[in-house]
Each structure stands twice: as C-alpha cells, then as structure tokens.
Amino acid sequence: MARLEPANVEIAHEIISRYPRPKSALIPLLHLAQEQDGWVSDEAMVHIAELVGCTPAEVIGTCSFYEMFKREPVGRYLVNVCTNIACQLLGAEDLLHHAERTLGVRAGTTTPDGLFTVEDVECIAACTEAPCLTVNYRYFYKVGPGDFDAIIADLRAGRRPTRCAAEPGEDGEIPAHGTLHRVRQSIPGDRRAGNADPDTAGEPAWLGAGGAS
Amino acid sequence: MTEETVVAAGPPPIVRIVTQRFDHPDSHTLDRYVATGGYEALRKALAGSPGAVVDEVKSSNLLGRGGAGFPAGTKWGFTPPGVWPRYLVVNGDESEPGTYKDRQLMERDPHQLIEGCLLACYAAGLSQCFLYVRGEMALAQERVAKALNEAYAAGFVGRNILGSSFSVDIVLHWGAGAYIVGEETALIESLEGNRGMPRLKPPFFPAAIGLYGKPTIVNNVETLSNLPWIVANGADAYKQYGSETSPGTRMFALSGHVKRPGVYEVQHGVTTFRDLLYSPQFCGGIRDDNRLKMFIPGGGSAPWFFEEQLDLPLEARPVGAAGSMLGSGAIVVMDHTTDAVKACLRVVRFYARESCGKCTPCREGTNWLETILQRIVDGHGRPSDLDKLLDIGDNISPGPYPAASWTDGGLDAVPFPPRQTTICPLGPSSVAPVVSALRRFRPEFEAKITKRSVNIPLHVEREGTRV
Numbered sequence: 001m002a003r004l005e006p007a008n009v010e011i012a013h014e015i016i017s018r019y020p021r022p023k024s025a026l027i028p029l030l031h032l033a034q035e036q037d038g039w040v041s042d043e044a045m046v047h048i049a050e051l052v053g054c055t056p057a058e059v060i061g062t063c064s065f066y067e068m069f070k071r072e073p074v075g076r077y078l079v080n081v082c083t084n085i086a087c088q089l090l091g092a093e094d095l096l097h098h099a100e101r102t103l104g105v106r107a108g109t110t111t112p113d114g115l116f117t118v119e120d121v122e123c124i125a126a127c128t129e130a131p132c133l134t135v136n137y138r139y140f141y142k143v144g145p146g147d148f149d150a151i152i153a154d155l156r157a158g159r160r161p162t163r164c165a166a167e168p169g170e171d172g173e174i175p176a177h178g179t180l181h182r183v184r185q186s187i188p189g190d191r192r193a194g195n196a197d198p199d200t201a202g203e204p205a206w207l208g209a210g211g212a213s
Numbered sequence: 214m215t216e217e218t219v220v221a222a223g224p225p226p227i228v229r230i231v232t233q234r235f236d237h238p239d240s241h242t243l244d245r246y247v248a249t250g251g252y253e254a255l256r257k258a259l260a261g262s263p264g265a266v267v268d269e270v271k272s273s274n275l276l277g278r279g280g281a282g283f284p285a286g287t288k289w290g291f292t293p294p295g296v297w298p299r300y301l302v303v304n305g306d307e308s309e310p311g312t313y314k315d316r317q318l319m320e321r322d323p324h325q326l327i328e329g330c331l332l333a334c335y336a337a338g339l340s341q342c343f344l345y346v347r348g349e350m351a352l353a354q355e356r357v358a359k360a361l362n363e364a365y366a367a368g369f370v371g372r373n374i375l376g377s378s379f380s381v382d383i384v385l386h387w388g389a390g391a392y393i394v395g396e397e398t399a400l401i402e403s404l405e406g407n408r409g410m411p412r413l414k415p416p417f418f419p420a421a422i423g424l425y426g427k428p429t430i431v432n433n434v435e436t437l438s439n440l441p442w443i444v445a446n447g448a449d450a451y452k453q454y455g456s457e458t459s460p461g462t463r464m465f466a467l468s469g470h471v472k473r474p475g476v477y478e479v480q481h482g483v484t485t486f487r488d489l490l491y492s493p494q495f496c497g498g499i500r501d502d503n504r505l506k507m508f509i510p511g512g513g514s515a516p517w518f519f520e521e522q523l524d525l526p527l528e529a530r531p532v533g534a535a536g537s538m539l540g541s542g543a544i545v546v547m548d549h550t551t552d553a554v555k556a557c558l559r560v561v562r563f564y565a566r567e568s569c570g571k572c573t574p575c576r577e578g579t580n581w582l583e584t585i586l587q588r589i590v591d592g593h594g595r596p597s598d599l600d601k602l603l604d605i606g607d608n609i610s611p612g613p614y615p616a617a618s619w620t621d622g623g624l625d626a627v628p629f630p631p632r633q634t635t636i637c638p639l640g641p642s643s644v645a646p647v648v649s650a651l652r653r654f655r656p657e658f659e660a661k662i663t664k665r666s667v668n669i670p671l672h673v674e675r676e677g678t679r680v
Contacts, residue, residue, distance in 0.1 A: 018384045020341070021425060026406030027389050031348075052406065065408040065569075066389030068348050080349075084310045085513065085559050086468035086545050122392065122563055123310040123513075124349055127468035127543065128475050137351040167320070167352060181354035185361050185385045191371035193380035196298035196340035198425035203297050206379040207263060207338040 139166035224488035266336035273448035279433030310513030311543030323360035329437030456482030511540025514642030517649035564643035575640030594662035
C-alpha cells in the first residue's frame with residue numbers, strides 16, 4: 001500500500017551499494033517491499049524505480065515475471081503444495097485436493113479470513129521427502145492429509161507447527177508472508193573489497209603480482 | 214580434510230567429499246568448518262600462484278555439476294585475455310524437477326561453498342562474486358547470509374583476505390521464483406534486474422560477454438563445493454575416485470517409488486543406476502518390490518530410461534550416447550503402477566508453466582503439448598493426437614529425438630545442424646517426456662483415446678497399467 005518506510009530505505013541503500021549497477025538490486029528490493037506490506041504495491045514499485053534509477057515500467061516488468069511477487073494481498077500464510085512429478089507419484093494431487101477441500105478454497109485463492117492462500121507449485125527441491133509443501137517458504141516433509149490438518153490447526157492457534165517440519169530457520173518461526181530469510185548479509189565497511197565497476201575496474205591486484213603473498 | 218571410506222560389497226565404496234560434514238548438526242557454522250579443516254585450502258592456494266590452482270583443478274578434470282557437464286577448469290580459461298573485470302556468478306537456482314542437492318549444500322555446508330567461490334575467484338582472476346540463491350529457499354539464504362557474515366568477520370572474505378593482496382566481495386543475491394533463471398544467461402539477466410529471459414548464444418557465451426557485458430564465469434553450487442577438497446588434497450587424490458573421464462564423486466537425488474529415497478554422494482562414473490536403485494546402501498529397491506517401469510535419469514528435462522539401461526554407469530558419456538543425460542543428478546523412479554500418460558502430462562505441464570515466452574515454438578508448443586495430453590488424460594483424446602504431439606515436438610526440437618548428446622569428439626554443446634528452434638534448452642526439454650513415453654507406451658496412449666478411460670490419480674495402485 002505504501003512506499004518503503006525510512007528503515008527499509010536504509011536497508012535498500014545498503015543492498016544497492018553492493019552492486020556495480022543499481023538495477024541489479026531490483027529483485028532484492030521487491031522482496032523488501034513484499035516483506036513490509038505482505039505484497040508488492042504500485043506505490044512501492046514507483047519508489048523502487050526512484051531508488052535504482054529506472055522507470056516504474058521496468059520495475060513492474062521484472063516484478064510480473066517472477067512467481068513469488070504478489071501484486072495483490074495474499075493470506076498471512078502462503079501454503080505452497082508441490083505437485084511436480086516426484087511429489088505427484090507419492091500423492092501430491094490428493095494432498096492438494098485435501099488442502100482445497102479443508103480450507104474451502106481453490107488453489108491460487110485465499111480463505112475469507114485472510115489467513116491462508118493455497119498454491120499449486122512446481123518442484124521446490126525436496127523431492128526425496130515427497131509429498132512436500134512450504135508455508136511461507138518453510139519446508140514440511142512427507143505430508144499426509146492428517147499432517148496437513150495438524151499444520152493448519154497449529155498455524156490457526158498461533159503455534160509453530162512441528163509435525164513434518166523440516167529444519168527450522170535461524171529463529172525457528174514462520175513469519176508472515178513476505179518475510180523470506182531473517183538473517184541479512186551485512187558487510188562491515190572496513191572489510192569491503194568494493195564493487196568491480198564494469199567500466200573502470202582493471203586487472204585484479206593479486207594476478208598482476210603473480211600471487212597473493 | 215579427510216574423507217570417510219566405507220568398504221562394501223557390490224557398488225564401489227562410498228566416498229564422501231562434498232557431504233563429509235553433513236552428519237554434524239552444526240555443519241553450517243564457521244566453528245565446525247574450521248575445526249574440520251575448513252579454509253585450509255584457501256591458505257594453501259594463497260601461498261602459491263593463481264595459476265597453480267587453475268592447473269590443479271584442470272588436472273582434476275572436475276566436471277560441472279549443473280547439467281552440461283563441462284570441465285570446470287577449462288571453462289575458466291574461456292575468458293578473453295586482457296578484458297577486466299571478470300565476475301563469478303554462482304548458480305544456486307536449483308529448480309529442475311527431481312533435483313535436491315544444491316539446497317542441501319547451501320543449508321548444511323555454506324562455508325564449503327564460500328571457500329569454493331574464493332578459490333575460483335583467486336584462480337581465474339574474478340573481481341566480484343554474486344551468489345544467486347533460489348528465491349524459495351529461505352533457509353539456504355539464511356545459512357549463506359550468516360556464513361558470509363561470519364567469514365567477513367573472520368577475514369576470509371572481503372578486503373585483503375588473510376592479510377594478502379587478494380580481495381573479493383561475495384554478494385548474496387536471491388531470486389523470486391522462475392525455473393528459467395537456472396539457465397546461465399537468464400541468470401545473468403535476472404542478476405541485472407531484468408526479466409529472466411535467456412540471451413541468444415552462440416556466438417557469445419557468458420565467459421566472453423556476461424554480467425554487465427563483461428567476462429563472467431557461471432558455476433554450479435556443487436561444482437564449487439568440490440574445489441576446497443581438490444585444492445587441499447590435490448588432483449591426484451581426487452582422481453583416485455570415480456572413473457578416468459568422470460573423476461571424484463557426485464550427488465544424486467533419488468525420488469519416487471523407491472524404498473529409501475534420499476540424496477546419495479557416490480563415486481562418479483563407476484557406480485551404476487542399478488547400484489543406486491537396488492543396493493541396500495542406497496535405495497534398496499522399488500517400493501513393495503514392484504516392477505520398475507521407467508526412470509528419469511537426470512531431472513525432468515532428460516529423456517526417460519527403462520530397465521535395459523539400469524547397468525549404465527553414472528557418467529555423462531555413456532548416458533549421453535544412450536540418448537539421455539545425467540543433467541542435474543536427479544533420478545525419479547516410477548514403478549509398474551504408474552500411469553505413463555499422466556506422468557508425461559505432469560512433466561510437460563511444468564515446462565508449459567515455466568516457459569519464459571521469449572521463443573514462439575516453446576511458448577506456444579509447450580502449451581499445445583499440455584492441452585493435448587490433458588485432453589487425452591481426460592478421455593477426450595482424438596486418434597490424430599499422438600502424431601500431432603510428435604509433430605509439435607519436432608517443431609521445437611527438429612530431427613530424430615532423442616539425439617545422442619555425446620559423440621567421439623566430446624560434448625556437442627552447440628550441435629550443428631541445430632536441434633532446437635529455441636534459444637535455450639527449456640523448449641526441447643518438454644519434448645523429452647513426450648517422445649520417451651510415446652515411443653515406449655504408445656498402447657497406453659491409444660487405450661486412453663479409444664476406451665475413453667477415466668482420469669485416475671497417478672499414485673493409486675491397481676492391477677497392471679494397461680487400462
């Protein structure tokens with residue numbers, strides 16, 4: 001709904017400073033906007049265009065290409081059920097139908113209370129743990145219909161689901177949709193090697209000397 | 214660094230190189246990494262010349278693990294002389310159906326990957342590294358971010374690494390959900406902030422004109438994760454594992470109808486598909502001791518294999534000569550209860566959804582394939598549909614399919630005459646399951662068309678499959 005807040009603008013500038021060309025920061029900044037609002041609004045995209053120095057049309061062009069960016073509000077929990085081949089072989093279609101039935105929504109839509117959005121997604125790289133799903137990109141392995149109900153019940157009650165949960169993240173929580181990784185890269189100023197500007201950077205020092213030492 | 218060796222009868226002994234720390238619950242931390250010999254390879258490399266690292270990697274004949282299987286050291290040598298700066302882009306956008314290895318390497322041993330990046334930058338004179346992690350992998354991003362923060366603080370990354378003149382920044386970048394970004398030129402487009410659509414190649418490969426128009430090396434996560442071991446232990450030690458043409462080890466993700474699905478690191482080139490599928494050390498056979506119907510040997514893009522290919526070694530050349538590919542090390546196993554038509558539809562649907570839309574034959578063709586297959590599965594197929602499927606496939610990937618991807622001259626990176634009417638291999642990949650399934654199981658397709666058989670969930674067990 002909004003432009004980036006001052007604290008996020010600061011983060012945005014730090015992210016931009018890591019790239020030789022500001023536009024490279026576009027995808028991370030769109031994630032930042034989504035982290036702030038839960039989705040990516042037009043105002044946020046205009047703001048990002050100002051930050052990286054391109055047109056809003058270019059931002060929406062990039063944004064609309066990638067599946068993870070939602071340009072309208074979605075549920076607090078985005079439940080992505082994988083139905084690709086490895087999961088399908090072990091019952092993913094049933095799992096998706098069960099999810100649709102129990103939540104009362106079709107894949108791609110949100111429950112009326114705004115809690116859950118169900119999606120039918122492609123391979124999420126947990127093929128040996130099929131059938132699998134992610135909730136806000138946190139993994140759950142070998143999920144059966146009963147497990148699904150338990151996960152949903154926990155989320156509704158505000159608890160962290162443990163059933164079928166894969167390794168929890170650094171803080172073990174499932175944040176609201178939009179927040180991806182909760183540990184940010186930060187490069188201390190005195191440790192930075194600096195960007196390699198494509199127009200001016202020359203041969204790396206360690207090559208010219210024939211070695212680093 | 215040490216490797217664990219377990220001697221067993223049957224398949225070649227298990228050797229763990231890139232997964233050697235996986236058994237430690239804190240394998241992702243700097244403390245564990247350093248305590249198990251981490252960053253020693255970097256010290257060793259910095260004490261010598263960059264050329265020495267290049268020679269070591271070239272001599273190890275390490276093959277790229279992303280899909281094409283190109284020798285890593287040779288790839289570094291393709292950058293044009295005198296053009297600076299050069300970049301390293303790490304391809305961690307693992308999304309090929311069936312593939313589950315890079316996510317593990319990033320989540321469970323991020324420092325190994327970081328050290329691999331540093332070695333590559335040092336050896337090939339790469340001034341900045343961008344580590345592109347798939348958008349959906351939140352934990353991998355957290356672990357890599359945390360590892361980078363630790364490594365910067367400890368002086369392993371950044372300015373004057375370990376007090377030397379070697380300085381390089383590693384920047385964590387993350388995607389936002391697009392399979393096509395795993396293609397190296399699409400990855401570069403995405404890293405420049407654009408829609409992830411592949412660039413036309415040849416003539417200019419990223420090694421010559423890549424990120425920001427400068428020479429760029431794009432390496433897979435698993436490839437780079439091998440470098441610390443190779444530099445620390447030497448190319449000769451690496452070459453004692455695997456076969457002569459495919460040395461070392463490789464990770465394979467075994468999924469589908471097997472008793473013990475999992476990710477296994479095995480010796481490259483000497484272990485066979487049969488070892489992986491049936492040996493008790495690995496999958497232990499097909500579920501319920503069912504019959505094997507088919508398996509995908511190298512991710513969704515690979516033409517299918519059947520029982521008669523089980524004894525092929527896990528090596529690019531023989532697999533390529535047999536008309537498929539090892540691809541990204543993803544093996545999806547299907548038993549006799551599997552509906553071949555539905556399995557084919559599901560793989561094709563993936564490509565129809567993920568086509569970026571740049572090339573017409575792929576954008577339109579993949580959707581046509583999906584529409585027709587869906588119609589057949591739904592019981593509305595027409596007798597002419599089967600030839601139409603092959604015809605559409607021929608428009609995307611002309612000529613007899615599949616074609617051997619390896620010849621005596623080596624890997625046909627750019628076959629001539631062209632075998633695809635598209636810029637990248639996504640379109641032709643959608644043809645693989647169609648031709649594989651139709652050639653082998655045509656009666657199943659015909660039965661669905663003539664008998665109007667109903668849509669049954671794929672995994673439901675029933676007597677035989679000849680509906």
